[in-house]
Amino acid sequence: AQKVTQAQTEISVVEKEDVTLDCVYETRDTTYYLFWYKQPPSGELVFLIRRNSFDEQNEISGRYSWNFQKSTSSFNFTITASQVVDSAVYFCALSGSNTGKLIFGQGTTLQVKP
Amino acid sequence: GAVVSQHPSRVICKSGTSVKIECRSLDFQATTMFWYRQFPKQSLMLMATSNEGSKATYEQGVEKDKFLINHASLTLSTLTVTSAHPEDSSFYICSALKLLAGGTPYEQYFGPGTRLTVT
DSSP states (O other), X not given: OOEEEOOOSEEEEETTOOEEEOOEXXXXXXXXXXXXXXXXXXXXXXXXXXXXXXXXXXXXXTTEEEEEEGGGTEEEEEESSOOXXXXXXXXXXXXXXXXXXXXXXXXXXXXXXX | OOXXXXXXXXXXXXXXXXXXXXXXXXXXXXXEEEEEEEOTTSOEEEEEEEETTSOOEEOTTOOTTTEEEEEEETTEEEEEEOSOOGGXXXXXXXXXXXXXXXXXXXXXXXXXXXXXXEO
């Protein structure tokens, strides 16, 4: 069975602090995709990144970076120099090869205080 | 990126009535769409997979007679909540798969969601 665990329910930081959101997954598929989504109060999901299981290179996009480690089944997300606009719920998700179905983690609510 | 719309964005209905939610892919054809449900302060749970021209596939625990899904065209899937009750109040989100040529098999695009309140 596939499973995604985001152990951090809520995180509160002060603006400009760095923050890392943890994601651990379980799957028996050899080919799979991992995702991060942001959900602001409006509810609409904002796609942040997709990573396939064969690409373990870390990725950086502006203040965002992702660390994918198959050895520990983790796909962690770091926001550098956090801003108030980063406040939202962040979901990590997993999809098996070619199915498109997403299994979401429980979500982490990030509050960035000014 | 591609656009997926949902209508209505918010709906309030009385207990016992039925509500239809539409999910449209505006600029691409989607043979596969998904319906997710999200209760307040909880995660998104997949309800069903909607395939154009065939019956939907429901996840375990989702009542197919209560949540009717119709995917009659390559750009439209509908979710009808029949005989709605207050416990059906939730945020319903659809997504559509856009197949790509070569390399990555698909991209998935989410609609903005529909907030259903049953009184």
